[in-house]
Amino acid sequence: MKYIVLFFIFSWLFISFESSKSNFEFDKILLQNIVNEDHNNPSTYYFPVFISYSESEKGLTYIDYLNTVYNQKSIYEKNKISYEKFISDALSQKKKFLKSEIDADAFKINSRTFETYYKFGLKYTIEKHLEIFDEGSYKLKKGIEKSELYTLMYLCFTNGSIVIYDDYIDIYFIEQMSSFY
Numbered sequence: 001m002k003y004i005v006l007f008f009i010f011s012w013l014f015i016s017f018e019s020s021k022s023n024f025e026f027d028k029i030l031l032q033n034i035v036n037e038d039h040n041n042p043s044t045y046y047f048p049v050f051i052s053y054s055e056s057e058k059g060l061t062y063i064d065y066l067n068t069v070y071n072q073k074s075i076y077e078k079n080k081i082s083y084e085k086f087i088s089d090a091l092s093q094k095k096k097f098l099k100s101e102i103d104a105d106a107f108k109i110n111s112r113t114f115e116t117y118y119k120f121g122l123k124y125t126i127e128k129h130l131e132i133f134d135e136g137s138y139k140l141k142k143g144i145e146k147s148e149l150y151t152l153m154y155l156c157f158t159n160g161s162i163v164i165y166d167d168y169i170d171i172y173f174i175e176q177m178s179s180f181y
Contacts, residue, residue, distance in 0.1 A: 026091035059104030
């Protein structure tokens with residue numbers, strides 16, 4: 001009986017997660033700024049972005065790695081997939097990548113972190129995992145696993161924010177995507 005209840009809880013969380021994120025669209029102005037760059041050169045937008053391997057597995061990567069994939073895969077040219085469509089689909093979680101296809105740090109969505117987000121919202125979830133260091137900057141609380149942190153960063157990403165880590169001072173900054181244009 002216990003396993004049946006757990007099965008239904010995790011099924012409900014998975015379905016809730018899938019339906020809540022299926023309509024995510026990456027910020028259109030920031031997308032246009034990225035697309036208008038020369039994607040044969042390093043991007044000026046060097047912050048973590050997320051791609052999808054499956055509904056429950058994601059990858060943390062950077063625009064430059066997406067550019068490399070697009071530039072090296074002649075399949076996109078053959079199928080007349082524009083760079084804009086490729087980037088838009090990748091950042092909006094519509095394109096599913098193979099792990100061997102792109103340099104990304106893969107992780108599974110942490111169900112506890114997602115459940116906290118689903119029940120209490122993003123602000124509470126941030127405060128549960130990060131402690132306020134200064135206005136707009138945070139320190140990671142002790143004992144937080146990598147999958148919890150990456151899931152939190154992914155949730156921020158799908159809610160229009162970018163989490164940037166400054167390894168020099170060991171601080172996380174949460175910025176709205178609109179602050180990059």
